[in-house]
Amino acid sequence: MTSDRPILFKNARLIDPASGREERGGLLVRDGVIEDVGPQVNAAADAEIVDCGGQVLSPGLIDMRAFIGEPGAAHRETLKSAGEAAAAGGVTTIVSMPDTNPVLDDPAIIDFVLRRARDTSIVNVRPAAALTKGLKGEEMAEIGLLQEAGAIAFTDGARSVTNAQVMRRALTYARDFDALIVHHVEDPDLVGQGVMNEGEFAARLGLPGIPREAETLMLERDIRLVRLTGGRYHAAMISCADSAEIVQAAKARGLPATCGVSINNLALNENDIGHYRTFFKLSPPLRHEEDRQAMIDALVDGIIDVIVSDHNPQDVETKRLPFAEAEDGAVGLETLLSAALRLVQAERISLPKLLRALSTRPAEILGLPGGRLRRGAPADLIVFDPETPYVLDKRQLRSLSKNTPFDEARLEGQVTVTMVAGRIVFDRRTVS
Structure with missing residues (x-):
C-alpha cells in the first residue's frame, strides 16, 4: 500500500493532538511511516512534494x-x-x-x-x-x-x-x-x-x-x-x-x-x-x-x-x-x-x-499505533482546511445510503488529502 517514492508535505500547519503541539513545518513519509516531522524537514531528491498551502496536517x-x-x-x-x-x-x-x-x-x-x-x-x-x-x-x-x-x-x-x-x-x-x-x-x-x-x-x-x-x-x-x-x-x-x-x-x-x-x-x-x-x-x-x-x-x-x-x-x-x-x-x-x-x-x-x-x-x-505525528508512526494522515465553507448535498455523498441529517446544512472544513499507510487514497485537488 505504500508509495514507491518518499512524499514530503510542506507549508503545513502541523497539529499533533497527542502532545498538543501546533507549529508550521513539514512532514516526510517513507515506506508507509513518518520519517521526519517539524519546522525543518529535509526532503530526499526523489521525493514527491505535496504543498499544503498552510492547511492543517494531522493524524x-x-x-x-x-x-x-x-x-x-x-x-x-x-x-x-x-x-x-x-x-x-x-x-x-x-x-x-x-x-x-x-x-x-x-x-x-x-x-x-x-x-x-x-x-x-x-x-x-x-x-x-x-x-x-x-x-x-x-x-x-x-x-x-x-x-x-x-x-x-x-x-x-x-x-x-x-x-x-x-x-x-x-x-x-x-x-x-x-x-x-x-x-x-x-x-x-x-x-x-x-x-x-x-x-x-x-x-x-x-x-x-x-x-x-x-x-x-x-x-x-x-x-x-x-x-x-x-x-x-x-x-x-x-x-x-x-x-x-x-x-x-x-x-x-x-x-x-x-x-x-x-x-x-x-x-x-x-x-x-x-x-x-x-x-x-x-x-x-x-x-x-x-x-x-x-x-x-x-x-x-x-x-x-x-x-x-x-x-x-x-x-x-x-x-x-x-x-x-x-x-x-x-x-x-x-x-x-x-x-x-x-x-x-x-x-x-x-x-x-x-x-x-x-x-x-x-x-x-x-491499542493502535496511530493518532500522532511522530517519527516512526504510521503515515495515516489528513490535510484539511478547517474554514472552507460548503453546503452539503447528500447526492454527492460516497456512501451508498444517503440518510444524512446534515443534508443542505452549511458546514465548514473539508479534507484536501487523505493518506493511509503512506499512500494517498483521496485527493480533492484532482476531484472535478
Whole structure:
C-alpha cells in the first residue's frame, strides 16, 4: 500500500493532538511511516512534494463505531463504499460493528471481513466482534479465539446486554485477555415503544418518549460490574448530563472505563427533528439542548474520550416511513470532521483537543499505533482546511445510503488529502 517514492508535505500547519503541539513545518513519509516531522524537514531528491498551502496536517481520524452492511446487506453499504466515504471525510481507520448477516461471532467471519477489507477498502478496517453469540445477549462469544482472529473489541453493536450475569462474565474474560468491551448503554425495557427523547417536544409531536434513565441505569450497572471485575469497558455513546456525571465518578475512582459520544449528539438536538424528519431518528435519541451543551462540556473536560460518527446507513425503504416506524440511524463517515469543527468555530474547544478525541484517544483505547505525528508512526494522515465553507448535498455523498441529517446544512472544513499507510487514497485537488 505504500508509495514507491518518499512524499514530503510542506507549508503545513502541523497539529499533533497527542502532545498538543501546533507549529508550521513539514512532514516526510517513507515506506508507509513518518520519517521526519517539524519546522525543518529535509526532503530526499526523489521525493514527491505535496504543498499544503498552510492547511492543517494531522493524524487521520479513527472512528470507533461504524455499521457496514457487508456481509449480508451490501445494498446499504459495502466495505469499498464505506472506505471511499471515510477517506473523503478524513477517517483513516474504521471500527466496523458486528451487526451483519452472518453476525461477526465466528473467527472465520472475522477473517473474511479482514480479507475483504484488504482487497476492497482504501482505509484501515478493524472489525469488532460480537460480545454474545448471535447478538442475543444470552451466551458469551469466544473472546479469546475472536481476538486471535483479529477482532479489536467486543460489542453487541446497537443491542444492549441486559443480563447482568452475562455482562459480568464477559468483563471477567475480557480482563484476562486484556480485551475491550464496548457497550450500547440503553435498557430496551425502559425504551419500550419510545422513538425520541422523552419530554415536552415529544408530547407535542404525539410520539412516545425514551427517558434518560434508559441510558443512565444501564451505564450505572455496567460501571458497578467494572468495579467488580476490573475489565476494560467503553460506553459506546452517552447522550445526557447524568451519564457524564456517572463516567466522571468512575474515572475519579480509577476504574478502567472510557466513553464516547456520537457527533449527532454534539451537533444536533431534539428540535432538529422538526416535522417528523426520520433522518433524525437515532439511537441514542437526540436530546434536549441542555444535554447537548453538557456533552460538549464533558468533551472539553476530558470526561468524554472519543467522538464517533455512529455511521449507520439505511435505505429509502427503511427511512421513508412514519417516524415511529422508521429505522434508527444516519450516515456520518463523510461529515464527521465538518460537523465536529462546528465546536471549534463556536470557540467551545480548541482544534488540537478536538482532534485528540477524533484520533489520539481512539488509538490509545484500541491499542493502535496511530493518532500522532511522530517519527516512526504510521503515515495515516489528513490535510484539511478547517474554514472552507460548503453546503452539503447528500447526492454527492460516497456512501451508498444517503440518510444524512446534515443534508443542505452549511458546514465548514473539508479534507484536501487523505493518506493511509503512506499512500494517498483521496485527493480533492484532482476531484472535478
